[in-house]
Amino acid sequence: MRTRNQVVGIDSSTQSCKAVWVDADTGQVLRSRSAPHPEGSAVDPEAWWRALESLEIEDEPVLAIGVAGQQHGMIALDEAGSPVHDALLWNDTRSAPQAEQLLRDFGLDYWTHEMGMAPVASLTVTKLAWLAQNLPERAARVNRVLLPHDWLTHRLRGGNGLPSTDRSDASGTGYYSVQDEAYRLALLDWALGHVPELPRVAAPFELVGETRGGAALSPGAGDNAAAALGLGVSEGEVVVSLGTSGTVFASTRTRVLDPQGAIAGFADAQGGYLPIAVTLNAARVLDATRRMLGLEPEEFDRLAMEAPVSGGPVLVPYLDGERGPNLPDATGAFIGMTRANMEAGAVARAAVVGMLCGIAENLDNLRARGIAVSAVTLIGGAARSRSVRALAPEIFGLPVRVPEPAEYVALGAARQAATALRGAPIPAPAAGGDELLPPGSGRGGWAEEAFGAFLAARERLYPDAWI
Numbered sequence: 001m002r003t004r005n006q007v008v009g010i011d012s013s014t015q016s017c018k019a020v021w022v023d024a025d026t027g028q029v030l031r032s033r034s035a036p037h038p039e040g041s042a043v044d045p046e047a048w049w050r051a052l053e054s055l056e057i058e059d060e061p062v063l064a065i066g067v068a069g070q071q072h073g074m075i076a077l078d079e080a081g082s083p084v085h086d087a088l089l090w091n092d093t094r095s096a097p098q099a100e101q102l103l104r105d106f107g108l109d110y111w112t113h114e115m116g117m118a119p120v121a122s123l124t125v126t127k128l129a130w131l132a133q134n135l136p137e138r139a140a141r142v143n144r145v146l147l148p149h150d151w152l153t154h155r156l157r158g159g160n161g162l163p164s165t166d167r168s169d170a171s172g173t174g175y176y177s178v179q180d181e182a183y184r185l186a187l188l189d190w191a192l193g194h195v196p197e198l199p200r201v202a203a204p205f206e207l208v209g210e211t212r213g214g215a216a217l218s219p220g221a222g223d224n225a226a227a228a229l230g231l232g233v234s235e236g237e238v239v240v241s242l243g244t245s246g247t248v249f250a251s252t253r254t255r256v257l258d259p260q261g262a263i264a265g266f267a268d269a270q271g272g273y274l275p276i277a278v279t280l281n282a283a284r285v286l287d288a289t290r291r292m293l294g295l296e297p298e299e300f301d302r303l304a305m306e307a308p309v310s311g312g313p314v315l316v317p318y319l320d321g322e323r324g325p326n327l328p329d330a331t332g333a334f335i336g337m338t339r340a341n342m343e344a345g346a347v348a349r350a351a352v353v354g355m356l357c358g359i360a361e362n363l364d365n366l367r368a369r370g371i372a373v374s375a376v377t378l379i380g381g382a383a384r385s386r387s388v389r390a391l392a393p394e395i396f397g398l399p400v401r402v403p404e405p406a407e408y409v410a411l412g413a414a415r416q417a418a419t420a421l422r423g424a425p426i427p428a429p430a431a432g433g434d435e436l437l438p439p440g441s442g443r444g445g446w447a448e449e450a451f452g453a454f455l456a457a458r459e460r461l462y463p464d465a466w467i
Helices: 045-054 096-106 108-115 124-134 136-140 148-156 185-192 223-231 283-293 297-306 344-368 386-396 408-422 445-461
Strands: 006-012 016-023 029-036 064-069 075-077 144-146 164-166 200-202 237-242 246-250 264-267 273-279 314-316 333-335 375-379 400-402 434-436
Touching: 006 045, 006 148, 006 223, 006 408, 016 045, 016 408, 029 045, 045 148, 064 148, 064 223, 064 408, 075 148, 096 108, 096 124, 096 185, 124 136, 124 185, 144 148, 148 164, 223 237, 223 246, 223 264, 223 273, 223 375, 223 408, 237 344, 237 386, 246 344, 273 344, 283 297, 283 344, 297 344, 297 386, 314 344, 314 445, 333 445, 344 386, 344 445, 375 386, 386 400, 386 434, 386 445
Parallel strands: 006 064, 164 200, 237 375, 375 400
Antiparallel strands: 006 016, 016 029, 075 144, 237 246, 246 273, 264 273, 314 333, 400 434
8 A cells, every 4th residue: 555654765786776655653664666887897877767757756746755875986077067977876986096196295104094985996086086087078077076976866866956975875976085075175176176076965854955856855765875874783793795796894883994995994874984985896706607607596505505615616706807805806716626526416505605705804804903893794796696595694603683675775764754854763674684603603514615715715816915
């Protein structure tokens, strides 16, 4: 049954635009819709707007709307509001040389203490530097720079007034200091050659305008911050999201500093912090391996779980380069392949274990920064894989909760919209799903052996990965 007392949350991700309609009193999801996005790491942002429009989110009265989106994407606009170049997405690594130059010119200490992260090719500031160094005439025309969720919120508002963003998404640009809650304009000037107009950073749960249909608009958020809000993440709980990318993040009250830059000290959508580690290679590692083997998902899972736990090859799964560790030009590799273990089950298991070991290394990095982790909440498309569910608790060495499948990013955006409108949060989703426990205390047995083999293989290929 539909109700007029509803809010809408939007998740504009790499692959699609998803919307959920939520009862503003109970938090119940009433319905959902989605529309695909074009593939590629450089996309005309108009395609994102067309996908959102096709969902007809105001085809009946809506109280408020929140937009969450993929982070870092560069939307560089001229004075007429038209993009000067396709938006470069988070997974576009062409700006790796500019990231290295930013690190050399400003130093790791400046980046980790002032900006909360090391410069990597994902960050918006590196993409603007790439634009200035490779297409200077276009860069000179840039009048305004937005992120995907900023741009969609602004379009929903009719394009009127100064655009707004939120601190979670601003903290992923590389020119916003979480420490001072302010833009670092000198970095932007270094990258682009001038300082364009930037969106105002709205306070958490502030209303930033309304749509032409009269729905209130909340500030929105970066996708991981919205997922944390949608899940109702508590202290001591770490979220692992296995989608196009793999993310490991926690919600903390105090800022987390990592002098090595392995952990990015992002802001969250609630006034706190979201220390996060990101890998470029997650669910797509399984998809690519499955296609190579010519297997359906069920058969892939079965073979991966039935394969011997030791003696198989090791996959270093950097198929699209890597961000955690920062290896934008890396490639994947099977290590230890022999005639005896060159069979489908061993390869399938190596793909699952390699992906999970890459996540586990970043999870260990988070714990090394003093974040107490008691359990992992596992979400994303790959969380539905039976082999991932079976192996994750042992490789992580922690209890793993797999909640009921839901659009948690969009749900977080809806919860933000309702809270901004009414000044009080709507209920978090009810507990449910599966509780998966490791057989012992911590990582041990075959999992410790597999994790050690992964680290040895990675260090053999990329000995300076974390330097």
